[in-house]
Amino acid sequence: MNESNNIIELKSVRKEFDDETIAVDNFNLEVKKGEFVTFLGPSGCGKTTTLRMIAGFELPTSGEILLNGEDISKLPPNKRPVNTVFQKYALFPHLNVYENIAFGLRLKRLETTVTDKKGNTKVKKIKLNKYEIDKKVKKALEMVDLEGFEKRSVSTLSGGQQQRIAIARALVNEPEILLLDEPLGALDLKMRKEMQIELKNMHKRLGITFIYVTHDQEEALTMSDKIVVINDGEIQQIGTPTEIYNEPVNTFVADFIGESNIFNGTVVGKLKVKFCGATFDCLDDFELNDMVDVVVRPEDIKICAPNQGQLKGKVISTVFKGVHYEITVEVGKFEIVIQSTSSAEVGAVIGMRVEPDGIHLMRKVYTVNKYDGVITKTNTVQFGDGEFECDVTKLYPSSHLDEEGYLITAQGEKIDLTGVEVDVEIDTHDIEMSDDKTAGGVVGNIISMIYKGDHYRYIVRTEENEEDYVLSCPDLWNTDDRVSLIIPKEKIKLKFKATEEDK
Amino acid sequence: MKKLRLRFSRSQLCLPYAVFLILFVIVPLIVILYYAFTNGQGHFTFDNFKSFFTNANTIGTLLYSLYLAAVTTIICLLIAYPTAYLLARSGFKKQYVLLMLFIAPMWINFTLRITALKEVLSVLEGNLSDFPFLNSVIGLTYDFLPFMILPLYTSFLKLDKSLLEAASDLGANKFFVFLQVTLPLSVPGIVSGVTMVLLPSMTNCVVLEMLYNKTYIPGSLIDSYFKAFDWNRGSMISIVLLIIIFIVTLVTNRFSDKDGERRTIL
Numbered sequence: 074m075n076e077s078n079n080i081i082e083l084k085s086v087r088k089e090f091d092d093e094t095i096a097v098d099n100f101n102l103e104v105k106k107g108e109f110v111t112f113l114g115p116s117g118c119g120k121t122t123t124l125r126m127i128a129g130f131e132l133p134t135s136g137e138i139l140l141n142g143e144d145i146s147k148l149p150p151n152k153r154p155v156n157t158v159f160q161k162y163a164l165f166p167h168l169n170v171y172e173n174i175a176f177g178l179r180l181k182r183l184e185t186t187v188t189d190k191k192g193n194t195k196v197k198k199i200k201l202n203k204y205e206i207d208k209k210v211k212k213a214l215e216m217v218d219l220e221g222f223e224k225r226s227v228s229t230l231s232g233g234q235q236q237r238i239a240i241a242r243a244l245v246n247e248p249e250i251l252l253l254d255e256p257l258g259a260l261d262l263k264m265r266k267e268m269q270i271e272l273k274n275m276h277k278r279l280g281i282t283f284i285y286v287t288h289d290q291e292e293a294l295t296m297s298d299k300i301v302v303i304n305d306g307e308i309q310q311i312g313t314p315t316e317i318y319n320e321p322v323n324t325f326v327a328d329f330i331g332e333s334n335i336f337n338g339t340v341v342g343k344l345k346v347k348f349c350g351a352t353f354d355c356l357d358d359f360e361l362n363d364m365v366d367v368v369v370r371p372e373d374i375k376i377c378a379p380n381q382g383q384l385k386g387k388v389i390s391t392v393f394k395g396v397h398y399e400i401t402v403e404v405g406k407f408e409i410v411i412q413s414t415s416s417a418e419v420g421a422v423i424g425m426r427v428e429p430d431g432i433h434l435m436r437k438v439y440t441v442n443k444y445d446g447v448i449t450k451t452n453t454v455q456f457g458d459g460e461f462e463c464d465v466t467k468l469y470p471s472s473h474l475d476e477e478g479y480l481i482t483a484q485g486e487k488i489d490l491t492g493v494e495v496d497v498e499i500d501t502h503d504i505e506m507s508d509d510k511t512a513g514g515v516v517g518n519i520i521s522m523i524y525k526g527d528h529y530r531y532i533v534r535t536e537e538n539e540e541d542y543v544l545s546c547p548d549l550w551n552t553d554d555r556v557s558l559i560i561p562k563e564k565i566k567l568k569f570k571a572t573e574e575d576k
Numbered sequence: 577m578k579k580l581r582l583r584f585s586r587s588q589l590c591l592p593y594a595v596f597l598i599l600f601v602i603v604p605l606i607v608i609l610y611y612a613f614t615n616g617q618g619h620f621t622f623d624n625f626k627s628f629f630t631n632a633n634t635i636g637t638l639l640y641s642l643y644l645a646a647v648t649t650i651i652c653l654l655i656a657y658p659t660a661y662l663l664a665r666s667g668f669k670k671q672y673v674l675l676m677l678f679i680a681p682m683w684i685n686f687t688l689r690i691t692a693l694k695e696v697l698s699v700l701e702g703n704l705s706d707f708p709f710l711n712s713v714i715g716l717t718y719d720f721l722p723f724m725i726l727p728l729y730t731s732f733l734k735l736d737k738s739l740l741e742a743a744s745d746l747g748a749n750k751f752f753v754f755l756q757v758t759l760p761l762s763v764p765g766i767v768s769g770v771t772m773v774l775l776p777s778m779t780n781c782v783v784l785e786m787l788y789n790k791t792y793i794p795g796s797l798i799d800s801y802f803k804a805f806d807w808n809r810g811s812m813i814s815i816v817l818l819i820i821i822f823i824v825t826l827v828t829n830r831f832s833d834k835d836g837e838r839r840t841i842l
Contacts (some may be wrong), residue, residue, distance in 0.1 A: 128745060129745075149749075151745070151747045156745055177747050181747060
């Protein structure tokens with residue numbers, strides 16, 4: 074046995090499928106004996122693949138899976154002391170309830186030391202006898218409250234009952250770890266809530282380590298000792314439900330766990346952040362001028378009189394949600410969602426306050442600049458306080474422009490794109506700075522520069538609406554330099570807004 | 577202009593089939609029954625049956641055909657089971673092409689197939705009539721193999737992969753997974769494959785004839801009676817065969833009924 078009380082450890086586990094998609098990457102996790110750990114993430118994030126690697130149905134491409142300190146990553150499933158509860162139960166349709174539960178017991182061999190007549194001791198592998206199997210099956214059925222169901226065919230059971238049998242079938246083998254792959258996904262809401270409580274009780278009573286996979290954040294928060302939030306095959310955050318909810322490390326976690334308002338913010342002073350056009354006190358310490366994501370939970374926004382709040386806005390909808398009201402408020406061009414026990418009338422102007430501990434700042438990861446843009450007649454696009462030449466033909470495959478500047482699609486249709494709203498994306502290394510104020514599409518001041526080893530990262534802010542451009546450049550400029558920005562037209566990526574696409 | 581609407585009630589829709597059923601199934605059955613229980617003079621009698629079941633030769637044809645059909649079915653099963661398993665389970669991207677290759681002989685003219693087989697066999701064996709039983713088995717297997725592969729292939733395709741995973745998760749090694757999950761769940765495929773091979777190969781006398789197997793089977797008996805204008809005995813043997821087939825179907829239906837219940841949850 075190893076010294077630590079980790080029952081299972083995953084060390085830089087990576088799984089690449091044959092078609093070269095990477096399902097899981099750089100997965101490091103330690104699970105203590107008796108813990109209830111939940112893998113939480115959207116579908117296709119790699120959580121089930123990770124579970125299947127622990128069960129042995131998939132082999133990791135690289136990395137180690139240690140069970141009690143021993144590498145089991147190459148062992149077949151039948152050699153691992155773990156059992157799985159499958160998403161669609163996977164009960165054997167040709168066997169009755171009793172035989173389903175006894176399946177694992179009949180295959181089990183106990184190692185026992187036997188002393189023969191000559192006094193030699195031998196290690197023998199013996200089967201469980203009928204009586205023992207019978208006793209264990211009865212006990213398992215009792216545990217899931219299905220006594221007397223032994224002779225029933227599994228096809229006559231309801232979804233919830235089948236789920237219980239599946240749990241009993243796995244637990245009867247007394248595994249060291251029980252793996253549950255979205256076990257409640259197919260049940261209705263009420264049944265699901267009941268089973269959640271029952272599973273939690275079972276976990277407490279048996280002391281077995283549970284690893285649970287779900288995409289339901291509420292389920293994860295209710296049941297787990299530890300939540301592992303996964304996205305795109307990588308761990309985003311590991312922590313207790315409270316930590317995950319109150320201290321999300323990035324916007325993905327904040328957005329995925331519970332409701333969130335997420336804003337772009339800038340650090341404007343020591344423990345001061347500016348977003349939504351107002352300055353707030355906060356508890357997270359960042360460098361001056363750092364660009365941050367600001368996460369505010371809807372229940373952390375307090376409603377007050379219009380002139381007493383840090384923010385002022387108009388209520389655009391109020392929905393009663395049982396315990397609270399969900400109020401959507403328009404503040405300038407932002408929409409803010411508030412959860413409050415008191416209601417607010419639609420159309421009313423209200424003030425809002427956020428205490429410093431309700432504001433969570435997260436460092437932005439820059440890869441791309443995003444803007445809302447509008448296409449103008451001359452095949453230029455306006456965004457971020459500037460106007461740039463762009464290639465609108467990319468919006469329609471194999472289209473071209475006629476002499477008047479109208480777009481002709483592959484089908485020969487003439488389209489006037491003037492005034493169409495688009496999403497604009499520009500990579501940070503596709504923007505060039507120039508001293509010549511007329512060379513680029515927009516002029517701004519360098520407000521921040523950070524040396525990143527081999528290049529500098531600059532933030533250029535325009536004067537009119539304080540729009541920011543983030544760019545990477547190997548050359549040295551000075552803060553407060555006034556520059557114009559050049560963006561080659563083929564580097565401006567345009568995409569229709571979702572609503573435009575629907576049309 | 578008013579649209580012309582064609583509307584048929586259910587009873588009108590089944591009219592074509594009803595006509596077919598009466599003309600080609602019910603009327604012939606009555607005729608066969610009539611001939612089977614009458615003698616040449618048109619008098620009612622059981623003599624036809626009596627003579628069949630008391631004559632060692634005629635009973636022999638029946639047993640021989642059963643034996644031949646059973647051997648053919650077993651060989652078909654032995655070839656088809658692993659083939660269908662591999663076809664359905666392997667990750668081949670060209671799975672369907674392979675399946676087509678196994679099924680394709682079904683689309684080639686029967687006479688052509690058997691004639692070709694005859695040529696191949698005569699090169700290998702010299703005198704075909706030296707191995708009548710072996711040749712018949714080869715011919716029938718060649719003819720009916722696709723009918724065994726198809727139902728097995730379908731039942732393997734339907735097999736839920738998570739059941740195999742569940743079995744190995746519960747401690748079964750590959751052999752036990754096959755024995756306790758794959759095999760029992762492929763029983764419906766086996767049953768329908770066996771039905772589709774056993775019954776037709778019991779009565780298919782054309783293959784035997786073409787491969788110079790002079791041994792009579794009930795099919796050839798009927799043929800020879802009818803050629804001698806003995807409608808009564810020919811009809812009697814048809815009835816005997818009908819009853820045997822009826823019993824076999826009854827037995828196999830039991831299996832597939834149970835299975836229908838199981839499939840609903842898969």
